[in-house]
Amino acid sequence: MRKLFGIPFPSLAALLLLPALSALPAGGPALAGEVNVVASVPDLGDMASRIGGDRVKVTVLASGREDLHGVPVRPSFIPKLHKADLLLSLGLDAEHAWLPALAADARNNRIREGREGWIEVYPGIGILGAPQVISRAEGEQHPQGNPHFNIGPQCGRIMAGNVARALAGFDPDGAGAYEAGLAAYLAEIEPAVERLRAEGAPLQGVKVISYHADIPYLAEFYGMEVVGTLEPKPGIEPSAGHLAELAAVAATRGVRLVIHNQAQPSKLPGQFAERIGAADVMIGNMAGALEEADTWLALQRYNLRALLAGLESAP
C-alpha cells in the first residue's frame, strides 16, 4: 500500500475529499413546482397549507398532542427534514429540546438552526414574559421570552404573515399567490378572532392559575389575570409547600379557573381546583391537540369554549 507521510493513499484521499465535498450544495432538492415545507407544529402546517395552496407540500412533525417542549424525537423525522426547503418553527426556543438536533442531523444545510431555511414565526409579536434575570435557578427559562404565543388568538395574523413572507422569500415566482393566500386566510381568521374577543368578554378580569407558564398570550387576549402556576418555576415539578402557598394566594385573590393543557397531568390541576374552589379547565396547546381542534383557528375556538364552560361551572 503506497503511503504519503505515513498515511495510506485511500485514507488521504478521503481526508482531502471531505472539505471539497463540503463546498458543494447539499440538502434534498425541492420537487419541481412545489415548495417542500416542514412545520414543527400543526399550527404552522395549517397556515402554510392555507397560504401556500397547491404550490407547497406540507409535512408536520408534531401531532399536536405532545408537550411543545418535548416532542419525542423519532428517526422518521430525519428523511422529512432532509427534503425540506423550509422548516417553520415557532421560535423563542419553544422547540429547542428537539428540533435543532433533528435539523442538524438531516443532511440539509439549508434548514439547520439559524440558516436561511430555518424560519421562526415570532418576529412582530409583542413578546411577553422575557425574564429579568436569566438563570437556571429560575427554572427552565426561555431567555427571549415566553414562546406559547400560538394559543394567543391575537398572534395568528402575525404568524401567518411570517409564514407567507418565508414562502415568498424562497419561491419569489409565487409571491403573488402567497399574498393572495395570506389575504384569504386573514379574511377568515381576523373576523373570527374579533368574534372570539367578543364572546370571551366574560373572561375579562377573571383570575386564573395555570399548570405551566404557558398562557400569558391567551390571558392577555381575554383580559384574564394569571395569579400563579402550579409549577413553582418553569419545568420544576409542583411541591406540596408551593401548592399550599399558592392555595393561600388563590383564596385571597379569588381564583376561578385552574388551566392545564392536554399534555400536562390532569389529576393535580383537578385536585387543586377542588381545593381552592375553582373550575378545572383543559385547553389545547397546539392545533391537533384534540380532535375538535385540528386547525389553528379551531384550536382558538375550542380553548374559548373550554374557558367559558369552566367559568360557568366555577363555584
Added chain:
Amino acid sequence: MTFRILLVIISLALAAGVPARAEKETAPLGAWQNPDIGLVYDLKMDWHNADRDADGSRRWTTRGFDLATAELSVGAEADPFGRIDFNAMFFEEGAEIHELFFTMPALPLGLKAQGGQFLASFGRWSRFHAHAMPFASEPRILGEYLGGHLLPQGLELSWLAPTDHYLEVRGGMFNGIEGHSHDSDPAGPGDAFGPGNPPPGCHYHDGELHCPDDPGAEEYYRSLLDDPEAPVAPGPNRGLEDLAWLGRVQSSLEMGDAWSVDLGASVIHQDNHRSSLRFEGWDYAKTVAGFDVTFFWSPPEQNLYRGLDFGVEYLRNREQFEVQHEEEHEDPAVAVPAAEHEGEWLRETLTRDGFFTWARYRASRRWEFGSYLESFAARTGPDGDRTRIGGFLTFNVSHYQKLRLEYVHDDRGDFAEGVDQVILQFDGLIGYHTHGRQR
C-alpha cells in the same frame, strides 16, 4: 503537559463569558464568538461485598466517594460547513481529551462526516456518554469485548438513504478497537489487579498477589500481571491492516403514535489488533459484531411524564490471543489446537458472545426505574463468564440534576457466591450540553 494545555483551553473558553445561546437576540459585542460551554459531573459511591475476611466470610466495603467523571464540553460552528466539539474529562488522577472531533453535518449525497476522537457508532450503549445512560453501572460486556465505550481516533462517514423511510449506513476507519471506561468494577478482573483493589478472593501480601482459596485464579491473575511480553497494539507506522474498520446500519419503525423501534447492526474489525513481541510477524485479529433493538413507548399526551424503553444488545467477539499451550485445558471452549510440545506459544482464536438487555419506565417527570440483565462469555472460560442483574431507581431533581440508587448482583463462574453492589450516583449539569438527537 496535556493537563496544562487543557487548563489553558478551558480558561480561554470560560473567559469568553456568557453562553452563546442566551445571547441570541441581544448579543453584546464579541458574544458571537462564544462557543457552547457545559460541565457535567458524575459522583458515585458504592458498597460491595467482593472482599472477604480472613475466615472467608464476605465483607461489605466501600471505595468511598468517587468523582467518576467531570466532563467539560466546548463546541461551536467552526464555519458554514461544520462544527467542532471538544469534551475534556477530568477525574481524580488528572485529565484527558475525551472527545475532540469535527462534524460536517450536511455533505452532498446525504453524507455526514466526523473525524477526530469520538464515540464511534457501534451498537447502542457504547455510543452513550456514561452520564447519559439510564443506569449507573456500565454494561460489562462493553468492557470485555470493546474495552469500554468505543472511543478511538479516526474518521466516520454516514449516509442517509434518500428514501421516505429512515435508513442510515455508517462506515468508519479508526486507529484501533480502543475502548474507554471510568466505571469501577469490584467483580471484574480488569480493575482488580492493583494492590488497592485485588480480584475477589485474593489479596496482596508484600506486593505479591495471593488467592488462598483458588490457586488456579492466582496463577491466572499473576500470569496477566507478570507478562512483560504481552502482545501490543500496532505502532505509529501503520498499514491498512493495522487500522480498525467499522460498519453500521440503522433504521427505525413506527407502530402507531406511541410505539417505535430502533434497529441496528454493527461490526468492527482490525486485522492487527495486537502484535506479538515474542515472534516477528505474529499478529492477532479482532472482530466484534452485534445487533441492537430498542423499543420505545412514548404516549404523545404524556410524553414528558410517562415513557418506556426496553431492548437488547447482542455482541459477538472473535479475537486471537497469544497463549502458551497446555496439554489439558479445563475448558474445552478455549482449548488450543493440538501442539506437539507443552509450553509452545500459539495463536488462539476465541469466539465469545453475550448480551445486555434492559427496561426503563418513566413513572413521572421525576421518577423512573428499571432493570438490566447481561450475560457474556469471558476470555478465561466458564470460570470468568459473567451474569449480572441489576435494578435502578432514579429521581430527577430537575432536567439538570439527578440522583440514582442502583443494586446489582454479579455472578462469575469462579465466585463461590455472587458479588453484590449498591451504587449511589449523582449527576449534575451546568451550561449547555447536548448529545444531538440521541434517544
